Amino acid sequence: MKHLYSAACALLVSSALFLTSCKEDKKLPVYGLRETKTIKNADGSAGVDTIYQTIPAFKLLNQDSVYITNDQFKGKIYIADFFFTSCTSICPIMHRNLKTIYDKFQDNPDVLFLSHTIDFKYDTPSVLKKYAKKLGVDGPKWQFVYGPKDTIYTLAEKSYLVAVMQDSTNRDGYVHQGFLVLIDKDKKIRGAYDGTNPEQVAQLMKDIPILLAEDHKADKK
């Protein structure tokens, strides 16, 4: 009987430890292509390092007609998406959901937002500015950027892994996926959430603090 008791105790303690350790170690996955690179360790032996896919350097006009680059997001995490202002299908619901997240993290300077327009004909910076204002967004925390078709479409498909295209058969003229892409401090893709799906948006809301905590831990090392 005594043995049974102590065994139960041990089980309880170990499972508690296991659970808490899981919690501490919770990390978001890294998406995208990856390569390996042979490196030299400190002791001179050869080792292998992983090179993750990152968002390349970009330079795009924002809603204030000012060029912004990666520097804007240095040391921050951000959520990127692709939309256009005259879109009547999925964009309103995506931005309704993203606005909720924006409002929640309004006071957190480490979380930024970046929306790219795929309507390179109509969505000039002044149109974007008007759109942002009407959405209830003001200030540099949420950037709306405009760029040439090639730049934006390549960035979407090759870097953020979001499909976008022009489609003359569609009422609105463009089709695109509604992903909200979560990018970490090191420009790596850490999550993609369907901006039209309330459950996935809720998951994004939960994942942001996890990513922030992870970055803080890395700072301490």
Next chain:
Amino acid sequence: MRKSIIILFFLSTLTGIFYSCQTAERIQQDAYYVNGRDLYIKHCQNCHGANGEGLGELAPPLTDTVYLKQNKAQLACFIKNGLSAPVTVHGKVYEGKMPDLNMADIDLAQVIVYITNSFGNKQGMYSTEQIAADLKKCK
């Protein structure tokens, strides 16, 4: 005694008929309302929201009962043909463009019954015939 029982029976039958008549109309309105809700979710909810709250200053809310009452005859036109003129709802001006949804009269009636009996509105039935008449008067 017997006479009063007969009268009572007669009266209750009358009220029964009266109420069942009302129920038939009510049933039709409810059917429109339910179908209208599906149409609303499919065509309108993206911009106007699940609770008719609108979207910032991009899309007006559908909670302005006075506006919806005053412009009821125009609602079918707005939905069918779209709207690019500014509208004033709850005292705020909305300039965004609403796309034309080109729905059939019966669908327009159903979605309008849903909208005008939700989000604080309570305007009752709106028939397909009325839609046809109102569409002729579109500006």
